[in-house]
Amino acid sequence: MPNELPLDFSHALKFPNEDLDVEFKRSLPLNDSVGKAKLAKEICALANHGGGWIVLGREDDGTYPDALPEEIVGVDQDQINQISAAYLQPSPHCTVSAEQPNGIGFSVPVIWVPSCGASPVCGKKNGPNDARGRTQGVVKGVHYTRKAGPVSAPIETPDEWQDVIRRCVLSDKTSLLSALSTMIEQPRPAPEIEEQNVFDADFEHVVARWKEEAQKYPYEVDLTNCFVAYGFQLVDAEPVTTDQLTECLRHRPQDKRSGYTFFDNDYNSPNRPFVIEVADHDGLEVHVNTTDFDHRAIWRLSECLSGTEVISYWEDTDWIKSAVENRSSRTWERGQHIWTAQQIAYANSFLATVKHIADHFNFTGDIRIRVFFSGLSGRNLKSPNIGVYYSMDYRAHQNTKQVDFVVHVEDLSAETRSSTIASMIQPMNKLTQGPAITAESVVRSIESR
Structure with missing residues (x-):
């Protein structure tokens, strides 16, 4: 996935002089190997340092030339990342934005270099030799970092290595936890069990009501087609009452309600739940589907501890x-768009709510999960965040995608649910042929919000 951090590129322009976190380059001939190798060295050093900025078109003393040097006009993100991939391993994925400094009549390219991950970054190949046979820019196999000066120089002492290793270990800890979670408990296909009847009836009922009301209340897009439905069932759970369901929702911890709130019931019209019977079982329902709300939702919680919520795309x-x-x-x-970070946030909030419901009723077994995406055809991966974009066209050509699987309740804990979220979102994302969504990328996306 692309970097989803809400980067403030103007921050790099606020530095009056170069610093360990920021490097100024008046110009680099990025159309030849010398300039590319020198830029790769700076990217390598900043990545091992923990991340930082490169501002092109700015003098070392912090001033700006009369005009942007011609050789860096039009520098874009693809060009920078091609240089990174050619000269470094593993290659950091940089983000580029054109920023106009105060009082200057042109914009300068600003490059954000992320911190190294589980492995330190080193040279993949040598830069070209000068007339005396000396390698210019990056050297194969050498690890660079930022040092006092500031300069980008090889890592040489144990103290310098200690900081880099610490960053790699902390990064690898998150990756390792996600990987272990994935290996230990992969989501299982939904079993053929009789209790599915109530769950399926609830799910079909809510989707049908959504489509009925979508025709009554106009919207900018066709809501009969554009929606996401989330469902769950606590398999073999003992039935409860609607009063107990209401009490459960009232006592959700605040940290479970961050972002979008699934099964919301603030008892203010039109969000006050009412009771409807489906498949011989009562359940609470809320319909927020009027022209007063730009974001629409219908949800149902059954006394059999199954639930479904249909929502419109936040992207719409x-x-x-x-x-x-x-x-x-x-x-x-x-x-027209799918924002994967938002879909990950939805899935995270949904699973947090399901985990709270299971904990409230002391449920310790398996949970069936379903997500149904509709209105995908023609949608393209995109992010509203400044400085984040996809260089390719990732457009879905299939309109719907349904995913069903079963997990154990403990797999929905905050520390381990990343693999479950990836299992919910990646099948939809696969239709766009976009960057794969893994447990590790889910963790990064959630931590950046």
Whole structure:
């Protein structure tokens, strides 16, 4: 996945002079191997240092030339990452933005270099030799970091290695926990059990009600087609009452309600639950599907401890469209995009709510999970975050995708649910042929929010 951090590129322009975290380069001839190898050395050093900025088109003393040097006009993210991939291993994925300094009549390229991951970054191949046979820029097999000066220089002492190793270990800890979770308990296919009848009936009922009400209340996109449905069932759980369900939802911890709140019931119209019977079982329902709300939802919780919520895509709201278009020159067409970080956040919030319901009723068994994406055809991967974009066209050509599997309740704990989230989102993401969503990338996405 691309870097989803809300990067503030203007921050790099606030430094009056170079620092360990920021490097100024008036110009680099990025159309030849000398300039590429020198830039690769700076990227390597900043990555091993823990991340930082490179500002092109700025003098070492912090001033700017009269005009942007021609050789760095039009520098873009693809060009920088091609250089990184050619000269470094593992190659950091950099993010590039054009920023205009105060009082300057042109924009300069600003490069964000992320911290190294589980492995330190080193030279993959040598830069070209000068007239005296000396290697220019990066050297194969050498690990660089930022040192006092500031300069980018090889890591030489144990103290310098200690900081780099610590960053790699901390990064690898997150990856290792995610990998162990994936290996220990992969989601299992949904079993053929009789209790599925209530779950399926609830799911079909909520989706049908959604489509009925979508026709009554106009929206910018076709809600009969554009929605995501999340469902769960606590397999073999003892039935409860609607009053007990209400009490469970009232006592959700606040940290479980971050982001979008699934099965929300604040008892203010139109969010006050009412009781409807489906498949001979009562359940609570809420319909937030009027023209007063730009984001729509219908949900149901059954006394059999199964639940379904159908929601519109947050990507289709006027709020996202306005936020993107008011702060950049980009356009954001409603009904045309999928933001994977938002879908990961939805799945995380949903699973946190399901885990709370299971804990509230002391449930310790298996949980059936279902997610149904509709309206995917023609949608393209995109992020509203400034400085984050996809260089390729990742467009879905299939309209719907349903995913069913079973996990154990402990797999929904905050520390281990990343693999479950990846299992929910990656099948949809695969239709776009976009970057794979793994347990590790889920952790990074959630931590960045």
